[in-house]
Amino acid sequence: MTTAATDPIDIDTQYIREAIRDAIVDRRLAPGTKLSEADVGALFHVSRTLVRGALQALSYEGLVNVEKNRGAFVANPSPEEARQIFATRRMIEPGVLMEAARHITPSDIQHLKQLLMEERRLMGERGQSARRAEIKASGDFHLMLTSLTKNAVLQRFMDELVARSSLVIALYGQSAISSCGHHEHEDILDAIEKKDLERACKLMIHHIDHIEADLDLRAEKGSELKEAFRL
């Protein structure tokens, strides 16, 4: 076996950024968790300098909050933030769909179908890690669709939106996703394959609506004291 996982030689800001990002999106790091520069640096055997860079980058993505002179914490998105994220997805994703459909090839469709099969397989599994993998696979469908647009700007926006959505789903999801989420991806792909873009768009919007509807966004949750006390 390689030693890559525990003893990677080339640790740079980017590597750390992605490692933390994955951990957050996979919910191995709980929202609110403090990410001390010294601790993270020790973990990766690098100085605080590189860690700071990674944390700053993640704060631009909205995955961590950095509080001045207090440190960085895994983001704990408020219900309001969650709503904004999904509102933005509703605006963008129909366009993504249309643009992706213009470029899509039969080979792309095969790849997407394969992803959906993998997703379905995971759905059968039980346990927390399966649920993580399911959330991830669900996001990957949207990201792969986006990659077909060959639009780097859009890709970055969607990367951020999907990552933050994962966090929100993990926080507020009521776990009915399994039942509704999956068919919808297949239906969307079907509509694209049949060039029925109008239907595909409609399905996409409904899909996003359903994901958001599965969330429990009633104000109080975790740490939003400021909101709770109307400060």
Added chain:
Amino acid sequence: MTTAATDPIDIDTQYIREAIRDAIVDRRLAPGTKLSEADVGALFHVSRTLVRGALQALSYEGLVNVEKNRGAFVANPSPEEARQIFATRRMIEPGVLMEAARHITPSDIQHLKQLLMEERRLMGERGQSARRAEIKASGDFHLMLTSLTKNAVLQRFMDELVARSSLVIALYGQSAISSCGHHEHEDILDAIEKKDLERACKLMIHHIDHIEADLDLRAEKGSELKEAFRL
């Protein structure tokens, strides 16, 4: 005169980031210009540490390119990038418009009208600084519209898109903006005021189309050697 411009007391990463950003968007820094960490640091009387943070942030926004071991350069967007930026705006801005219209108040409309008057005033002026101000005012209309949505995620996306658009317009614009660009903002606002959202959306799309149509995006320009030689 005040010494604020040359001797500000509180210089932090954010301040530097905004200063450079403004300079790039205003085109006081030409695309391709090298931003040496030491030089910038000397200018603001800070160490390279803060400058690096600012440059990294700007690279996430797509306003500067950081090349490993070579330094940071003011972005020189390729025609392809320009197309992607405008394609993305076409996807997002109709949604922005709809959402903004839902929240808009008479007072907001007054503010927007005031902005448009200012814009029109600048249009009368001549010279490079007037053109800069005009490009800026033109972007501000879109940003102010976005701010009405009260959606922070969206706001950040639009901030980036508008900033990069300014760069692209400065680079590839053929300066016919004056004639077409302005009426369109007024027309859009009119349509919003009359609650004719369908018309407002259509006008917005056309507006973006017109801006892009005014660009000269034929491949070769400046430094895109890789493209030029098909590497």
Added chain:
DNA sequence: ATCGGTCAAATTGTATACGATCTGTTGCCT
């Protein structure tokens, strides 16, 4: 004269050192 290689200057990459700020605790005073 041109090509190739070696070397020096300049610039970035990373680590470390030091100062500033926050947090929690201790102990005194009322």
Added chain:
DNA sequence: AGGCAACAGATCGTATACAATTTGACCGAT
């Protein structure tokens, strides 16, 4: 006992020092 102030530990913010890399110049060989 309760509250306030001073202090100590920990953590972040910034600057500086040193290592690694790039770039351009010089110089000798073909």
